[in-house]
Amino acid sequence: MDVPSDSDGPEYDVDFRDRPERYGIGRGEEGVFKVEPYKGELLPLWSYKDEEAARESAEAIYEQYEHYREEGDFPGMDMARKYLQMGYTRAMRYAKYPGGRKYRENGSEREPQQWADEDKRAAALGFEAYWERVREDDAYQQAKARHRDRHE
Template identity: 60%
Template sequence: MSDPVRGDVPEVEDGPEYDLNFRANPERYRYTSDERGAFKIEPYKSELFPEWTISDLDSANSGAEAIYDRYCEYREAEDFVGMDMARKYLQMGWTRAMRYAKYPGGRKYEDDDGDRVERDPQRWYDEEKREIALIYKEYLDSVREDDAYGRAKTHLRREE
């Protein structure tokens, strides 16, 4: 049986697990290196999503900084789920902005007579989105290099 909390099914499938407060039930959280759960895991989604944006450079800079500040708060509280969710939002800012930086309209694929065809990336189609991606990447790297994050991730994996 698949478990959406473990991350072994697509995020589009909802289940009763997403009705959980993961701060109160951190043992139900399963680490994944990707961005799965970013729009589902509460209360973190409600805390982080309002900060997340790639619309323009000023907003993205403020948003990335706010998400990183939340990460620091979660770290101080020894809340690995929050730390990892902040990492997911920073990673999502980097990957989404980079896609817009390389592809017109952020569209990596186009329909060619009903077939899904990957476009060739343009280097750099949107310079502002590239700058936004680099801002998010800087904060993301800070999280990934944080010893407290590494220890907490290792601890969680041992318990699984």
């Protein structure tokens, strides 16, 4: 199968809604800034500025997830999952590291603090709840298995 890799440039030249067979699930948050049309639909909803913004963002992304699920659009479902995961990981980085800086200028990793930013921790936990809902959703699990069986 001809699945684009992250080294294919800033954007893939594929509409994954029209060509779902080209969508590779990948690991973690892979492709969140490249896979269209989902990036264009989800990125404007994504924010972890503070707890309230994160809550609104997670709810909006989850609503998109439900829309993709109703449409049987697995790439959309998976991309919504990735944006929820990314909301959690980015907010948690700021929660543990002052200014979100995990590495020093020399490249060595800083020691995480418990908790450098309580508001970002609350934001992360809001994303985590929705991310978990998606991961545990039977419809998501079944669609993921079908996608793998058909396309990977």
